[in-house]
Amino acid sequence: MKVLHERVAGIDVHKDMVKVAIRSPGDKPWTRKTEVFEFRTFYGVLQEMARFLRERGVTHVAMEASGVYTEPVYHALCEQDFTEVLVVNPQHVKALKGHKTDARDCRRIAELLECGLLRGSYVPSAEQKEMRDLTRYRKKTVQARTSEIQRLQKALESAGIKLDSVASDITGKSATAMIEALINGERRTQVMADLALRSLRQPGKQADLNMALAGRFTEHHAMLCRMHRDQIKLADHAIARLDKQIAAMAARWQRELDLLLTIPGIGLVTAAVWLAEIGPEPHRWFDGHDKLASWVTLCPGNHISARKRKHGKTGDAGTYIKPALIEAAWGAIRVKGRLQARYRRLVRRFGGDKNPGAKKKAITAIAHTLLKIAYQVLKSGQAYQEPGADFYTRRESPAQQQDWLIRRLQNLNPGCTITITPPPGAPPPAPPGAPPPGRAQAA
Numbered sequence: 001m002k003v004l005h006e007r008v009a010g011i012d013v014h015k016d017m018v019k020v021a022i023r024s025p026g027d028k029p030w031t032r033k034t035e036v037f038e039f040r041t042f043y044g045v046l047q048e049m050a051r052f053l054r055e056r057g058v059t060h061v062a063m064e065a066s067g068v069y070t071e072p073v074y075h076a077l078c079e080q081d082f083t084e085v086l087v088v089n090p091q092h093v094k095a096l097k098g099h100k101t102d103a104r105d106c107r108r109i110a111e112l113l114e115c116g117l118l119r120g121s122y123v124p125s126a127e128q129k130e131m132r133d134l135t136r137y138r139k140k141t142v143q144a145r146t147s148e149i150q151r152l153q154k155a156l157e158s159a160g161i162k163l164d165s166v167a168s169d170i171t172g173k174s175a176t177a178m179i180e181a182l183i184n185g186e187r188r189t190q191v192m193a194d195l196a197l198r199s200l201r202q203p204g205k206q207a208d209l210n211m212a213l214a215g216r217f218t219e220h221h222a223m224l225c226r227m228h229r230d231q232i233k234l235a236d237h238a239i240a241r242l243d244k245q246i247a248a249m250a251a252r253w254q255r256e257l258d259l260l261l262t263i264p265g266i267g268l269v270t271a272a273v274w275l276a277e278i279g280p281e282p283h284r285w286f287d288g289h290d291k292l293a294s295w296v297t298l299c300p301g302n303h304i305s306a307r308k309r310k311h312g313k314t315g316d317a318g319t320y321i322k323p324a325l326i327e328a329a330w331g332a333i334r335v336k337g338r339l340q341a342r343y344r345r346l347v348r349r350f351g352g353d354k355n356p357g358a359k360k361k362a363i364t365a366i367a368h369t370l371l372k373i374a375y376q377v378l379k380s381g382q383a384y385q386e387p388g389a390d391f392y393t394r395r396e397s398p399a400q401q402q403d404w405l406i407r408r409l410q411n412l413n414p415g416c417t418i419t420i421t422p423p424p425g426a427p428p429p430a431p432p433g434a435p436p437p438g439r440a441q442a443a
Helices: 042-054 067-078 104-115 126-158 173-183 187-192 203-212 217-261 268-277 289-296 323-332 338-349 356-379 398-412
Strands: 008-013 017-025 031-038 060-064 083-090 302-303 308-311
Touching: 008 067, 008 104, 017 042, 017 104, 017 268, 031 042, 031 104, 042 067, 042 104, 060 104, 060 217, 067 323, 126 217, 126 289, 173 217, 187 203, 203 289, 217 268, 268 398, 289 323, 289 356, 323 338, 323 356
Parallel strands: 008 060, 060 083
Antiparallel strands: 008 017, 017 031, 302 308
């Protein structure tokens, strides 16, 4: 293959050491040589490695992504004036089975780089990386809080306390007051039921609470519930602190944040996750929303062999942004408009409400649509304009809708003949394929 870069380096990153292969012109014309070196991963040593590569005339460097171990190597290299420093997907430089060693790995990376066959992964800016750390830690904290709530519920069930069968949230004010009373030694069910507020004070709920709060709550259960309650309080405090810090950091992208908030289903948390994971300018790093959807793995998979489509499942990447968009999609379909109409059409297409997988497929498609809308909104700099719940029906001609309804009636009553008689003076129906009157505004 044609060599595009004369002096390059490929790095195989590990926790305690890195292997570096330098590819440069050989001693004879039209030849190439490879030199392999090993360095430790202390940051001072990595800085010496970067200076050593520049002294050898290296202009392009590539390494495979190895999680957090890649970051100090990347930043040490960026301190020098290399033409290009790439962090590449490990799948793009994967070795053949039985031919893998550290030296071969770094050499293969260098060989691919010198021919221009590697493309760098998306590397966020320093400010975006800081915000990404906070949003990801917030998600982990929320998950830890949910686990503690489940453990609290398990402890109550073990004691025969069926509070969660009556109260919808055992961390609400009423349920919390009852649990605190249990921990403090109260066992009179009527006294604890009187702590209920609002809807739980209805006569029917009061009778259920009296039965739900009667159990075998011992000192052991009180100790467990106290520890779970303390952990939940700590998590609440940590989440509030993170929310405050995330809001302060997101203020630097206030314009983009306001644009994202105009999209149905996207709130402050989802918008902050978008800015942290994808950034305020997705069009700068991704040529189109289809490329971005592939990176997030919200687009259908493409696995075709012998002209047969094997499956169309989405991938497993997008660990943080993909669940956020899925959650936003569930909120978006509760708002009357285009997205709700699209969700209903997709559910019908995938088999209807009786098909257990129809709603999951439809909500994934809505998340994909949200991603495309957000990409276009940030690219154009214009707020989202709701096209309306009749967005799809306006795009169909009356003749198409009539033909579809006739086909449905014939499927319900095989063999029947359907005749449509227009009223006197009515205009003739438009021919099939004719454009609908007017033009709908698309997002």
